[in-house]
Amino acid sequence: MPELITPQGKHSISAILFDKDGTLLQFISLWGSWAGCFLEQFTRQLAKRGLEFPVQHRAALLGTVHDAGGKITGYDRNGPLAMGTMSDLYAILSWQGYLHGLSWAESMELVTLCRQEADALLERSRPVLPLPGLLRFLDQCAACGAALAVVTADETAAAENHLRWLGIRGYFSAVIGTDQVERGKPFPDMALLACERLGVLPAEVAVIGDTNGDMRMAKAAGAAVAIGIAGAADSVAGNTSAVDAAAARCLLPDADSIVQSYEELSIERKAR
Known part of the structure; x- marks a missing residue:
């Protein structure tokens, strides 16, 4: 089973569910x-x-x-x-x-x-840009055999387009838009549907997002860990600014782990 490594600890998981905007793509x-x-x-x-x-x-x-x-x-x-x-x-x-x-x-x-x-x-x-370190992290996930899905408040067709524009659609086994469920975030419906599509239990997945709605969805679904991306990418000015720890905790109070970017995350096969 893959092991997700965060600054706060390690988590044995089978899959990762990603929010899209502000998590995969610069918002x-x-x-x-x-x-x-x-x-x-x-x-x-x-x-x-x-x-x-x-x-x-x-x-x-x-x-x-x-x-x-x-x-x-x-x-x-x-x-x-x-x-x-x-x-x-x-x-x-x-x-x-x-x-x-x-x-x-x-x-x-x-x-x-x-x-x-x-x-x-x-x-x-087609103004889509990846978050810093994302492509490296997705490659690691693929190499470790972790199943990946997108769970987004956007509509599915639009989300599919955005992922294709960025050239990362192939990493994901499922894309769940809010049009596929009765209730969107912070309710667990999208996460549960993604787990069903991936064939994994909620307790085996990590959720990565940039809003507390993502974190609350993860908690409601019973996910193994909810990881908040706190870094603020301003692609208009060409700058990336960090959010300090206190501000990040205020923005993402229900996160189990908070990172500034994917540079702080890694994943590897768990040693037997």
Whole structure:
């Protein structure tokens, strides 16, 4: 059985379940691009209808951090953009349109238009970047025979695309999107379905994620260990900043182990 080695100890496991955004892919590179396009289109479409969406409300809407020029440079990893499903995001934005004077039907049509524009931007630019040390770690997992799966709040088809864009789809035996289960994170449904697809028991798996929703999902499913990725990668500025231990524990209170990046993790075959 493979042995996962963390700074806090070793864990005998059969499989690893990964969150996708902020865990495999750098979050801001992908979703900063998407959200920035969406909010720009949303503001523009409201203006065409004689309505104004206040600039000061944009960050609070999805849980994003903006620089002085309005560009998204960070995110609240426990906010809607990081933890919500796509349906959650569309509902939040549709509600804003309704609050600003559109009918619910008009607001849903506007959100659909903005979503199509943002999705098209991603398809053209494919702004996906791996977290530091990820590819080395995936190669180690493959060499040790650990079964791997992705469990994401994103929809399955979109997740499959993002993994292919990055060239890592082949590492994973299963990709579970929130559209495949009744309840998303922090509930255990995705983790349990992934274990079923992999043919392993929850007590034999590690869960790696960047939000406390991932950690709570792991706990609810009965996973062997929940590992939080605390490092904050800002691909827009080209910087990677560390989160100090106290801040990391506040962000990921239910994690069994917290690391800054995959450089702190390794996996090897357990000696008989």
